[in-house]
Amino acid sequence: MTTVAADGTSLWRHRPFVLLCGEQIASSLGRQITTLALALLAVTDLGTGPFGTAALLALTYLPGALLSPLAGVLVDRVRLRNLLVTVTAAQALVVGSVPLAATAGHLTSGHLYVVAVVCGALTFTLSVALQAALPRVVAPARLLGANSALTAARTSGQIGGPALGGILVGLLGPAPALLAGSAAYAVETLLVLALPAGLNLREKQGATSPLDALRSGLAVVRAQPRLRRMVLSGAGLNLGSGAATALYVFYAASELGLSAPQLGVTYAVYSAATVAGAFLAGRFARTTGLWRATQVCGLVAGAAVFLIPAASLGPALALLLAYQVTYGLSGTVWMISMTTTQQQVAPDDMQGRVAGLVQAVLLATVPVGALVGGALAAWLGNVPVLLGSATVALVSAATLWAPMRAVAADPVDPAGNGVPSRH
Missing domain, CATH: 1.20.1250.20 (MFS general substrate transporter like domains)
Incomplete structure (x- = not known):
């Protein structure tokens, strides 16, 4: 299977790109359901106060700010499709651990905080990996349209996710509702598993340390x-x-x-x-x-x-x-x-x-x-x-x-308003 869509081919006829769009929808639904259910679980079942609830949200962003550069080094050094599968499968397992702990009667606030940190780290690692994957799926001149389509797919999940999460929490309770979040991440795993094996091919790199790579x-x-x-x-x-x-x-x-x-x-x-x-x-x-x-x-x-x-x-x-x-x-x-x-x-x-x-x-x-x-x-x-x-x-x-020295145009903008080409 061809990994990169030809310039004349519709993106919607290119299977790897369609799979990435499906992944964005599933990922967004899973994230929205999980965020809502975790917060409600902390407040209603564990009696967490305002600061604890705010900390739960902050902990999902902190790993992205601290670990994204290291995630970038990892993405450039490993087989990309394998990494995508591992990260999405780990998300499904981590989120699924919460309803299991609740059923066993061992759920604690500490468990929720750990889940928030781990999910944050996995989410932002996945974000970096997907940004690196897209140029392997579409040609440089198609990146603008591809990014627009992926954003639309992701936003569709953001629109329906909170409503779906609220309905599930109302019907089942916050802990069981997290099973739906885990299931969405599992679907995401299947979608990235179906991506072409060509994504696993890596460019030759010298034996540099992570610091030199950064x-x-x-x-x-x-x-x-x-x-x-x-x-x-x-x-x-x-x-x-x-x-x-x-x-x-x-x-x-x-x-x-x-x-x-x-x-x-x-x-x-x-x-x-x-x-x-x-x-x-x-x-x-x-x-x-x-x-x-x-x-x-x-x-x-x-x-x-x-x-x-x-x-x-x-x-x-x-x-x-x-x-x-x-x-x-x-x-x-x-x-x-x-x-x-x-x-x-x-x-x-x-x-x-x-x-x-x-x-x-x-x-x-x-x-x-x-x-x-x-x-x-x-x-x-x-x-x-x-x-x-x-x-x-x-x-x-x-x-x-502000004024800036002149730079060359890119393939998207022949008039000279773009950015230098990576080629």
Whole structure:
């Protein structure tokens, strides 16, 4: 079986790519069900307080910030399909251990925290591996469309996952509902197992230490001015938006008086906007170029955060809906453009390392922003901190527009607005 889709072949007729789309749906469903059920299990069955519940969520992100660079080194050194199968199977077993422990009467808060950490490590390792796998499945010129389609598949699971998780928790209870999360990960394992064996082929590498391998990946990022600026700008954007997101529910409920159903509507609108963004990303980036798409959408996403504190001036629900639509659309196009850029500039044998380093930088600022934003809000109040968070996000996005030395165009953008080709 051919691993890479020919340029003239529809991606939807290319079996490996279709399998990756199915994997994204199954993975997203499993993650959404697991996140909801773990939190409810901690609160309702184990009596975990607000800090413990927040810590449970934070522990799922911490491994990504700390371990993604090492995951990138691993991805570049092992057989990729075998790694995908191992990671997804481990997720199914780890999540499945919770209902088994609950049935045996031995479930503890410590067990949930361990599951959160391990699942976080596995999830972000899988993310790096899949970013490295996609350039082996589609040609470089097809990466933009492929990333858009995969984002749409993943978002479809994010839309249905919470609703399905809520129904299962209501019918069965949080612990049994985790069996559905485990089953979704098991389906994911079968899908990646069906990927072509050609993904296991590795580029020849010298006998370098993990530290030297990390340095070589960092050298790629540093050598690409636009990629480097995208990553640093994205870290600042995540810092500001992370603080705003951490305050969003409390601010909307306590200061704006929004009801739970109204909050649910704002989140549903955001999910729909991300799907629309995934479908629009390819056309917009091809029209304007990857670099220009990233510049424009980063600026729009940063400016959109100001709509959250503006909601305190009136009409609250309409302004929050406008925020979710604007941020969902622009943020999705921005991320797809940056991921495509990253995949195009990274050498074939360094896809994992570059993806791991980029992911670590982008993830590290999210919990920092959330914790700092929460602490400052307790001292200064919500609106001043939200204004500061929006300013950080917008200024970070604006750095993409600063003058920069000229670079070559990439295959996606013959007009010269793209990034250097990895070839």
